Amino acid sequence: MYRVMVLVLLATLLAAGPAEATSRFPKDFLWGVSLSGFQSEGHFPDSNWTRYARKQEKYRNAADFRHRYPGDLKLARGLGVGVFRTSVEWARIEPKRGRWNWKEIRYYDDLFRRMRAGGMRPMITLNHWVHPGWVSDQGGWSSKRTEADFQRFARFVVGRYSGMGALWITFNEPSQYIFHEVTDGGMPVAKVPVMRAALVRAHRRAYDMIHRVDPGARVSTNVAYGSVLNGISDAAVFNDVTDKLDFIGVDYYYGASVGNTSAWQAATGAFWNIESEPEGLYFVLKNYQRRLPRLPVYIVEAGMPTDGGKRRADGYTRSQHLRDHLYWVQRAIGDGVKVMGFNYWSLTDNYEWGSYRPRFGLYTVNVQSDPALKRRPTDAVATYRAIIARRGVPSGYMPVKRPAWCSVEDPVATCLGSVPTPPAP
Numbered sequence: 526m527y528r529v530m531v532l533v534l535l536a537t538l539l540a541a542g543p544a545e546a547t548s549r550f551p552k553d554f555l556w557g558v559s560l561s562g563f564q565s566e567g568h569f570p571d572s573n574w575t576r577y578a579r580k581q582e583k584y585r586n587a588a589d590f591r592h593r594y595p596g597d598l599k600l601a602r603g604l605g606v607g608v609f610r611t612s613v614e615w616a617r618i619e620p621k622r623g624r625w626n627w628k629e630i631r632y633y634d635d636l637f638r639r640m641r642a643g644g645m646r647p648m649i650t651l652n653h654w655v656h657p658g659w660v661s662d663q664g665g666w667s668s669k670r671t672e673a674d675f676q677r678f679a680r681f682v683v684g685r686y687s688g689m690g691a692l693w694i695t696f697n698e699p700s701q702y703i704f705h706e707v708t709d710g711g712m713p714v715a716k717v718p719v720m721r722a723a724l725v726r727a728h729r730r731a732y733d734m735i736h737r738v739d740p741g742a743r744v745s746t747n748v749a750y751g752s753v754l755n756g757i758s759d760a761a762v763f764n765d766v767t768d769k770l771d772f773i774g775v776d777y778y779y780g781a782s783v784g785n786t787s788a789w790q791a792a793t794g795a796f797w798n799i800e801s802e803p804e805g806l807y808f809v810l811k812n813y814q815r816r817l818p819r820l821p822v823y824i825v826e827a828g829m830p831t832d833g834g835k836r837r838a839d840g841y842t843r844s845q846h847l848r849d850h851l852y853w854v855q856r857a858i859g860d861g862v863k864v865m866g867f868n869y870w871s872l873t874d875n876y877e878w879g880s881y882r883p884r885f886g887l888y889t890v891n892v893q894s895d896p897a898l899k900r901r902p903t904d905a906v907a908t909y910r911a912i913i914a915r916r917g918v919p920s921g922y923m924p925v926k927r928p929a930w931c932s933v934e935d936p937v938a939t940c941l942g943s944v945p946t947p948p949a950p
Contacts, residue, residue: 549916550855555646555866556913557608558601558887559826561653561697562617564875565590570626571658572616573665574878577709581879588873588890589898594636600888600900601872602643605913608692609640610648610825610868613682615675616657622674630685637686648825648868649686650694651679651731654702654878665712666720672727679731680738687739694825695728698749698776700761705878725765732769747774747825750809752781752788752933772865773813776826777850780805782929782939796883797832801841803849803926808934810857810864821863824854828870830883834891841925843887843905848912849924855917869909873900 563574567586578584590597590611601609617629637647652675660671683693696702703720706712712720732744746766751758780802781788787800810822829846831837851867858864874886881892887909888900912918932939 550858552916554864554916555608555823556604556606557610557645557648557866557868558604558606558872559610559648559868559870560590560872560875561650561655562590562612562614563587563653563655564877565611565871565873566614566617567591569614570616570620572614572655573658573661573706573709573711574655575616576658576661577705577711578876578879580710582881584876585892587876588892590873591632593898595639597872597900598636598639598643598645601645604887604906604910607644607646608648608866608868609645610650610692610694611636612650612653612655612697613686614655615652615660615678616655618682619657619678620659622657622659625681634685637689637691641689646690646692647686648692648694649682650697651675651682652695652702653697654705661711665706666723667712667716672723672730675727676730676734680734683735683738687742691739691742692823693735693739693742693744694774695731695744695746696724696762697747698758699724699728699746699763700751700758701749703761721761724762728762728766729769732766743771745770745772745774745823745825747776748813750775750777752779752805767817770817770820773817773820773822774825775809775813775822776870777806777809777824778827778829780929781933783931785929794880794883795832796830797837800839801829801846801849801926802929802932802934803846803853803924804928805932805934806850807853807857808932808938810854810862811860812935814862821865823866823868824864825868826870827867828885830877830885832884833882834874834884834889843903844908845925847905847908848918848922849926851912852918852922852924869905 563569565588567589568591569575613633618626620626640647663670665671703717706720707714707717728746735742735744746762748763749758779788779799782802785800785802787798790798813822827850829843854864854867869887871885873888874884874890877883887906888902890898890900930939
């Protein structure tokens with residue numbers, strides 16, 4: 526009986542054949558770009574990450590977004606995006622416990638004012654893996670005091686920027702926050718369960734507070750999709766806060782399959798050697814929607830690294846990567862997934878947590894050798910602008926990367942041959 530059931534299932538899946546992508550993204554689809562404060566701002570005060578950076582590659586002043594934000598906002602506006610994601614950095618506005626830095630608060634005031642004036646909606650992250658040095662000194666997230674301190678900070682930020690139509694992210698990729706605190710020396714591994722529980726409580730409290738202070742706002746904490754390790758990512762915070770989410774925030778960079786095990790190179794930091802699997806995003810979106818059908822999905826981060834800005838060894842360009850991934854997002858929408866938005870990571874090259882070698886930017890910035898920090902457009906700038914303007918990839922577009930067989934993202938479907946394969950050119 527089992528063999529008959531499998532044969533029937535396989536025949537049904539294969540008979541479905543390829544489906545066309547939707548002709549356009551919905552009119553209310555949210556197009557955006559992403560970056561984070563520590564990675565882009567430069568001129569950073571004492572924090573856990575300024576301390577970690579002393580042991581790694583020199584931080585310099587990143588892409589100096591702190592002083593060049595008016596120009597960078599113009600670059601984003603020129604793409605046609607309607608969402609600009611960044612973080613309000615706790616260490617910057619509260620460098621000492623209980624003392625607000627009003628000069629830096631006014632910087633964020635002006636940043637969001639200009640953002641709104643340029644027709645862009647803020648997506649504000651309250652914690653993108655960075656906390657003040659004084660929080661580290663009191664034990665980080667292993668201290669009960671930190672939870673109360675974070676709530677005070679979050680309440681201040683949300684109160685100040687409520688009514689702006691902001692989308693709120695409480696914690697960026699909690700699994701990676703925990704991972705870095707251990708691997709970079711901020712916390713012993715024995716404290717992982719303590720930090721995990723603290724982040725769950727902190728998100729739940731922040732979610733309720735945001736809805737009181739900024740009525741109608743939408744709140745999430747974005748998941749770092751991690752192929753075979755995705756269960757660990759979800760278990761960090763996501764699984765325990767699904768009742769306190771207004772949308773599912775997903776970050777997708779890499780997939781894996783029987784013929785592509787290159788994702789292991791993320792462990793060595795050689796992200797540019799990982800082979801992309803754009804169709805994996807299709808299955809990730811479908812799987813999260815299946816788990817929480819009441820919620821829409823937002824791709825909070827997606828992008829492609831190069832090695833110091835050089836051409837990738839596989840010849841895959843940033844423009845091709847962008848088109849291929851958005852093709853599969855269109856396919857997911859056509860198959861009923863409620864995708865509400867997409868942010869490209871990142872607007873400019875930045876400090877990738879210990880190195881300037883991985884380059885993710887739509888605009889490349891050579892922090893190591895260009896004192897002027899000139900923003901130079903990559904081939905993906907024109908591509909993203911055109912996709913946004915046309916609300917989709919060009920008619921008849923076929924992905925450069927063909928779907929992989931037997932993908933980790935959905936083994937049942939892909940190993941049995943039900944990948945919605947694009948027609949051959």
